[in-house]
Amino acid sequence: MFSQSAEPAARPKSAGRLASQTSWLSRLTRERATTVPYYLMIPTALFLIVVVLVPFFLGLYVSLTNLNQYTIANWLHAPFVGLANYVAALTQPGAVSASFPQSIWASVSFALFTTVAIVPISIVGALMMDAEFPGRGFFRSLFLIPYVIPTFVNAIIWRLIFINNYGLADRVLPLVGLGAPTDFWLIGPRTFWAMVIADVWASWPFVYLMVLAALQSVPQEVEDAAEIDGAGVTARFFGITLPLIQPTLTLAILLSTIGHFNNFTLPFVLFGTPPPPAVDVLPITVYINSFQIFNFGMGAAMSVLTLLVMMIPATLYMRLVRLGAME
Amino acid sequence: MLKPSHSSLNRRRLLTSGIAVIGVSLVAACSQAAAPSPTAAPAAPTTAAAKPTTASAQPTAASAAAKPTTAPAAPTAAPAAQAQPSTAAGGQLEMFTGKILNPPGVQDKVNQQLISDFQKANPGVKISWSTYTSASEETTKIETSVASGSGPDIFEFGSTVVPTAAATGDYVVLSTSDWDTLGGQKKFFPAQLKMSGLSPGQLIAVPEYMLPFALVYNTDLLDQAGAKPPTTWTEFIDTAKKINNPSKQIWGTVMDPSDPFDPWHILWVLAKQNGGDFVSADLTKATMNTQQVYDANRFWFDWMAKYQVANIGDATFKGTDQLNAFSSGHVGMLVMQGPTLIPSLDKSAVAGKYAFAPMPTIPYGMSASPAGGEPVQTFVSGQYLTIAKYTKVHDLALQWLKFMTDVPQQMVFLKSYGYMPAIEAAYTDPSLQTPIWKAFVDAENHAYGTPLTGAWGPIEVVVGGYSAKIAAAIATKSYQSGDLKKALAAAQDQVQKLLDDEQAKKKQAGA
Numbered sequence: 062m063f064s065q066s067a068e069p070a071a072r073p074k075s076a077g078r079l080a081s082q083t084s085w086l087s088r089l090t091r092e093r094a095t096t097v098p099y100y101l102m103i104p105t106a107l108f109l110i111v112v113v114l115v116p117f118f119l120g121l122y123v124s125l126t127n128l129n130q131y132t133i134a135n136w137l138h139a140p141f142v143g144l145a146n147y148v149a150a151l152t153q154p155g156a157v158s159a160s161f162p163q164s165i166w167a168s169v170s171f172a173l174f175t176t177v178a179i180v181p182i183s184i185v186g187a188l189m190m191d192a193e194f195p196g197r198g199f200f201r202s203l204f205l206i207p208y209v210i211p212t213f214v215n216a217i218i219w220r221l222i223f224i225n226n227y228g229l230a231d232r233v234l235p236l237v238g239l240g241a242p243t244d245f246w247l248i249g250p251r252t253f254w255a256m257v258i259a260d261v262w263a264s265w266p267f268v269y270l271m272v273l274a275a276l277q278s279v280p281q282e283v284e285d286a287a288e289i290d291g292a293g294v295t296a297r298f299f300g301i302t303l304p305l306i307q308p309t310l311t312l313a314i315l316l317s318t319i320g321h322f323n324n325f326t327l328p329f330v331l332f333g334t335p336p337p338p339a340v341d342v343l344p345i346t347v348y349i350n351s352f353q354i355f356n357f358g359m360g361a362a363m364s365v366l367t368l369l370v371m372m373i374p375a376t377l378y379m380r381l382v383r384l385g386a387m388e
Numbered sequence: 389m390l391k392p393s394h395s396s397l398n399r400r401r402l403l404t405s406g407i408a409v410i411g412v413s414l415v416a417a418c419s420q421a422a423a424p425s426p427t428a429a430p431a432a433p434t435t436a437a438a439k440p441t442t443a444s445a446q447p448t449a450a451s452a453a454a455k456p457t458t459a460p461a462a463p464t465a466a467p468a469a470q471a472q473p474s475t476a477a478g479g480q481l482e483m484f485t486g487k488i489l490n491p492p493g494v495q496d497k498v499n500q501q502l503i504s505d506f507q508k509a510n511p512g513v514k515i516s517w518s519t520y521t522s523a524s525e526e527t528t529k530i531e532t533s534v535a536s537g538s539g540p541d542i543f544e545f546g547s548t549v550v551p552t553a554a555a556t557g558d559y560v561v562l563s564t565s566d567w568d569t570l571g572g573q574k575k576f577f578p579a580q581l582k583m584s585g586l587s588p589g590q591l592i593a594v595p596e597y598m599l600p601f602a603l604v605y606n607t608d609l610l611d612q613a614g615a616k617p618p619t620t621w622t623e624f625i626d627t628a629k630k631i632n633n634p635s636k637q638i639w640g641t642v643m644d645p646s647d648p649f650d651p652w653h654i655l656w657v658l659a660k661q662n663g664g665d666f667v668s669a670d671l672t673k674a675t676m677n678t679q680q681v682y683d684a685n686r687f688w689f690d691w692m693a694k695y696q697v698a699n700i701g702d703a704t705f706k707g708t709d710q711l712n713a714f715s716s717g718h719v720g721m722l723v724m725q726g727p728t729l730i731p732s733l734d735k736s737a738v739a740g741k742y743a744f745a746p747m748p749t750i751p752y753g754m755s756a757s758p759a760g761g762e763p764v765q766t767f768v769s770g771q772y773l774t775i776a777k778y779t780k781v782h783d784l785a786l787q788w789l790k791f792m793t794d795v796p797q798q799m800v801f802l803k804s805y806g807y808m809p810a811i812e813a814a815y816t817d818p819s820l821q822t823p824i825w826k827a828f829v830d831a832e833n834h835a836y837g838t839p840l841t842g843a844w845g846p847i848e849v850v851v852g853g854y855s856a857k858i859a860a861a862i863a864t865k866s867y868q869s870g871d872l873k874k875a876l877a878a879a880q881d882q883v884q885k886l887l888d889d890e891q892a893k894k895k896q897a898g899a
Contacts (some may be wrong), residue, residue, distance in 0.1 A: 130845070209581075247704045249863065334648045334852075
């Protein structure tokens with residue numbers, strides 16, 4: 062009896078303890094499930110702080126100071142000048158490099174023209190390489206050659222092509238009625254097109270690769286069905302292929318545009334410093350101000366302003382990713 | 389209880405964290421790698437070369453046209469070291485020097501031999517070195533080292549970079565005791581010491597070798613034109629016109645207006661000859677917009693635009709392009725060149741067909757220097773050695789500087805690269821008793837120093853900046869009257885700002 066009576070009496074106690082323990086464990090587990098991942102993020106967060114945030118805030122601080130060769134040895138105590146560097150960047154003409162607004166214009170034009178030229182070339186190239194034909198692997202590799210050549214080598218090659226009087230451009234183009242043997246490509250107004258041509262040649266395989274990858278995922282059945290329904294090649298491309306590869310293509314265009322905008326090596330090697338005004342893109346202007354005139358404050362201010370400009374495509378990119386457009 | 393997916397997530401995150409930690413470690417490792425690892429043998433050079441800085445020479449008329457009879461010989465084994473034992477046993481020394489491209493591959497061997505000799509006298513010392521290939525790399529290294537307070541112990545600078553380096557205040561000001569260790573200031577050519585620091589009491593740089601400038605000409609082309617080396621700029625243009633034969637791609641002279649640094653060489657010399665300068669004597673005012681500086685610029689650009697004695701295509705040229713043009717035998721005269729050119733000329737199409745002459749000093753259209761004009765042929769130029777303030781091996785660094793500026797090592801530079809010794813004692817050597825070297829020594833003794841302002845480095849860039857723009861406008865036929873004055877006005881503002889910054893710094897230091 063006792064045991065019988067005691068047992069039921071003990072059971073609730075034990076059950077209560079157990080329930081309480083279970084509840085505590087459950088809470089702990091739930092808490093750990095929620096908090097542990099955050100702890101595990103600490104190394105990544107630290108990495109980002111060191112690699113991204115610290116340099117960013119240092120750059121922001123430097124942009125508010127008159128940091129130059131006289132103050133760099135004790136750069137934390139460089140005179141604070143507020144927004145003077147930003148005002149100067151936006152209003153003053155550049156004695157050595159182009160002014161900031163001119164550089165913005167050069168960079169945006171260069172990025173847009175290059176991208177506009179690259180997209181159709183890349184799509185056509187990808188469509189060609191998507192089709193089955195003997196030696197496809199060889200040609201696919203061949204198309205990647207410009208992309209794997211280091212940018213500075215590419216720039217040197219194009220400098221030799223465009224060099225006045227002796228370069229390939231001045232020797233070949235007059236033969237087909239395009240220009241004269243004495244045309245200048247490395248100075249004057251043609252410099253812009255020289256840079257666009259060199260960059261298109263070097264970077265089109267990036268978009269081509271992305272599009273080619275996207276084409277692999279286009280279901281053959283859909284293409285076949287459209288063909289049976291009487292859709293021609295053009296109709297199938299614009300009606301089926303392009304919409305299906307559009308998310309990848311959009312990402313490729315975006316990344317490509319950002320890449321062109323930030324291209325430093327190509328204009329630096331192709332034209333040297335100071336570059337002609339038409340190709341005095343932002344990275345070069347920032348470099349000249351910072352490392353040739355030693356006006357680090359101005360260079361940092363221009364960098365921050367560049368960051369603001371770059372926020373536009375970056376925001377677009379983030380929205381695309383967030384909306385799942387890439388899937 | 390965690391779901392399996394959470395568990396998986398954790399593992400992934402763990403993996404990510406691991407990668408992040410590895411990444412951080414790599415970054416840390418990279419920063420460690422920036423400092424040289426101790427090596428008994430010198431590290432392989434990572435970059436290359438120095439822009440020949442300048443030295444100046446005022447060869448006399450008698451010494452003009454002296455042909456080089458002693459082309460630098462092939463590198464020989466370094467002579468026995470004369471290094472004094474270091475006061476501190478052992479130690480690690482890092483150097484940052486210009487890359488010497490001509491003759492190719494020689495610098496590594498020479499440096500290894502020099503280091504080996506130094507180590508014999510200083511057992512346990514480890515020395516490494518890295519190099520720079522351009523003035524941009526040179527100045528970038530200065531900035532990063534100064535800002536971080538770490539980097540090479542010894543820097544090799546060009547003469548015109550010394551004021552900029554001195555302005556940072558991060559290089560050791562050599563004391564009397566330091567100079568005594570080096571052998572005293574009298575050991576060096578006095579003109580070279582003009583550029584050793586911002587003032588005589590604040591010398592930071594030890595002359596390593598000097599590079600005087602002169603005019604080099606193609607003897608065949610001048611002979612064919614029946615001309616002699618010019619002594620005035622009027623004669624220079626007349627001679628160049630006689631040599632000119634554009635149909636055969638033969639040009640009287642050559643220019644490099646698109647070089648980011650070179651243009652100031654000739655433009656400063658021309659401005660001084662006209663009685664002007666880029667900055668005022670007290671270093672507080674920019675004088676880029678003066679008539680003298682304008683005339684200097686106009687005359688130089690007129691070589692292409694008006695007199696057409698230089699190919700219009702030169703508008704795209706940088707320093708190496710103009711050297712290549714002269715070396716190909718298509719150019720009659722090349723201005724502002726030093727003895728370092730000799731090794732490459734001796735292996736070119738003009739080998740045995742070139743000679744050096746003093747630079748002309750009388751402005752175009754004049755028969756004598758104008759009021760205030762100075763007969764400047766060149767400026768004090770050469771390479772200098774400095775010790776960074778943050779070094780922990782000051783005494784060892786000083787020993788190295790002494791070793792490098794002793795006669796045997798100075799002769800190694802001469803024989804290996806054609807670099808002129810910066811110490812007077814070296815000139816008792818018979819190989820330096822030839823007319824060409826005597827002419828360059830004479831030039832050195834009459835060299836003018838460039839303004840000792842920390843803004844000089846950026847001023848060079850400013851001049852290079854507008855030079856490229858004006859030349860491009862001329863070549864593409866878009867140049868309009870007044871463009872040069874506008875460019876000089878913009879340069880004036882820029883230079884004035886640079887000088888104002890310096891004055892502000894001085895006031896701050898004074899306060």
